[in-house]
Amino acid sequence: MANFLREFKYAIRLLAKSPGFSxxxxxxxxxxxxxxxxxxxxxxxxxxxxxxxxxxxxxxxLRARYxxxxxNSIVISAPDFDSARRNKEVFATAAMEVEGDFNYTAGNWxxxxxxxxxxxxxxxxxxxxxxxxxxxxxxxxQPKADHEVVLAYSTWVSLFGSxxxxxxxxxxxxxxxxxx
Numbered sequence: 001m002a003n004f005l006r007e008f009k010y011a012i013r014l015l016a017k018s019p020g021f022s023x024x025x026x027x028x029x030x031x032x033x034x035x036x037x038x039x040x041x042x043x044x045x046x047x048x049x050x051x052x053x054x055x056x057x058x059x060x061x062l063r064a065r066y067x068x069x070x071x072n073s074i075v076i077s078a079p080d081f082d083s084a085r086r087n088k089e090v091f092a093t094a095a096m097e098v099e100g101d102f103n104y105t106a107g108n109w110x111x112x113x114x115x116x117x118x119x120x121x122x123x124x125x126x127x128x129x130x131x132x133x134x135x136x137x138x139x140x141x142q143p144k145a146d147h148e149v150v151l152a153y154s155t156w157v158s159l160f161g162s163x164x165x166x167x168x169x170x171x172x173x174x175x176x177x178x179x180x
Contacts (some may be wrong), residue, residue: 024052025129052126094125095120095121095124095126096122097116099116101174106157113155117146119141120140147177148178148180149179
């Protein structure tokens with residue numbers, strides 16, 4: 001310990017003899033530490049703890065594997081999803097999501113929207129609630145009865161000008177009528 005103190009005092013004396021170098025060294029260290037902290041914060045926020053999911057450790061994505069066909073990670077089928085949904089011993093709730101593009105052509109020019117067709121339980125899984133309106137009812141989660149829409153906030157603002165009167169009205173997405 002005495003050796004460490006002697007070396008530390010010697011380092012302080014050397015730094016005091018050249019204050020320009022000392023300031024440059026301290027600023028370089030501060031800049032490096034600050035940059036690393038900023039990068040870690042971004043990676044932590046975007047990749048490790050994605051926003052919008054209140055309990056990310058309780059959410060899993062089910063995938064299927066068929067090694068004989070060299071399919072290592074594919075989306076599960078509707079019967080497999082139904083089996084998972086009914087298995088309350090393993091999952092509290094389950095939801096299905098199929099991402100897709102939708103075209104909106106009612107404005108001045110066509111707009112391509114990223115969206116997803118989701119099962120009724122999706123809002124329960126992600127503990128999401130719309131600001132206005134309602135989520136899907138169980139009877140709407142059936143073939144040919146799935147023409148209800150819940151708009152993302154940014155879509156509501158950009159396409160409908162934050163007009164709350166859109167609730168209950170019909171809009172056309174990909175040339176199909178949806179009510180919201």
